[in-house]
Amino acid sequence: MKLKRMISILLSSATLLCFAACSDGGAVTTDDPQTPEITETEPETTEPETTEPETTEPGTTEAPETEPEIKYAGLDSGIVRDGTPKKYVCLCFDDATQQDLKIIERCKKYNYYDVTFFISTGLYGVDWSAAVGVPHKRFTKKEVQSGIYDGFDLASHTLNHLPLDQYQNNVKKVKSELENDAKNIYKLTGIYPVVMAWPGGDPNVTRTLMKIAYENTSIRLGRGTTSTHKFDLPKEFLWLQPTAEISEATLFSDFQRFLDAECTEDMLFFCWGHGYELDIYHSYDKLEQFIKMIAEAEGVERVTVSEFYQLFKDEIPSYIEEN
Ligand SMILES: [Zn+2]
Numbered sequence: 360m361k362l363k364r365m366i367s368i369l370l371s372s373a374t375l376l377c378f379a380a381c382s383d384g385g386a387v388t389t390d391d392p393q394t395p396e397i398t399e400t401e402p403e404t405t406e407p408e409t410t411e412p413e414t415t416e417p418g419t420t421e422a423p424e425t426e427p428e429i430k431y432a433g434l435d436s437g438i439v440r441d442g443t444p445k446k447y448v449c450l451c452f453d454d455a456t457q458q459d460l461k462i463i464e465r466c467k468k469y470n471y472y473d474v475t476f477f478i479s480t481g482l483y484g485v486d487w488s489a490a491v492g493v494p495h496k497r498f499t500k501k502e503v504q505s506g507i508y509d510g511f512d513l514a515s516h517t518l519n520h521l522p523l524d525q526y527q528n529n530v531k532k533v534k535s536e537l538e539n540d541a542k543n544i545y546k547l548t549g550i551y552p553v554v555m556a557w558p559g560g561d562p563n564v565t566r567t568l569m570k571i572a573y574e575n576t577s578i579r580l581g582r583g584t585t586s587t588h589k590f591d592l593p594k595e596f597l598w599l600q601p602t603a604e605i606s607e608a609t610l611f612s613d614f615q616r617f618l619d620a621e622c623t624e625d626m627l628f629f630c631w632g633h634g635y636e637l638d639i640y641h642s643y644d645k646l647e648q649f650i651k652m653i654a655e656a657e658g659v660e661r662v663t664v665s666e667f668y669q670l671f672k673d674e675i676p677s678y679i680e681e682n
Pocket of ligand 1: 558559
């Protein structure tokens, strides 16, 4: 009883921390995302990290080359959807804090690269440890440029990790937070992100924000924070609710249920979390055990969040307009 209560308290704390320190997150549409204008300046932004405009070399007389085609994330999963129902597994972590090194080390140990990390490129090097109460220091730009996330999926957590509902549906500001982060990630990796995790989690997500994101940015999937403990595919991408959270007591039993379930239609096990939770709960061994379990599982398709979006974008709408 006492143990149960302790777990309950710890989970409540984790949820609060997730909401405090992190993010998360309906006209049926299958069209392409807004094409980002990579080379344009964003004169109205004052954010610390914004995309610099490409400039033509002085003295050049040749006509500029045709713009190279933008490479979007998640297009090279190698998975063919052949009509056979499959079990898909996504694992992702928010905030790009120093603890990600320990996560990545364990992923590499099991050759498991189908993992997504959500980063806020306006907060390089920022230390929230005092506010959060546990080590919470984000990587510097230099550290990220050194290739920490090479081979993994790097996706958007918005530029400054501010709850987007605070902008009172100001399209320009919401767009700036999403699109400038995406552009910075593109500059870093050469791959344009199409998915994000809502900062502040579900309490800060609204359908209006989803619509703004849908109509004004290239982001096509936004992850929420409420565990469903189910394996259904999402109904719409811009507020996808995960199956489980990495620190939940039911994580392993949920995953085992997923592995044991008969696969008569496509299924999804979607787990999310933060690196700093592993410090709070001293749960790196548990993480490794979970990574090993996923990496060695038979009969599952391990995909990044971006890959999952790309595989299902023609069937699952990003946003459903409500009547
Ligand atoms: Zn976050």
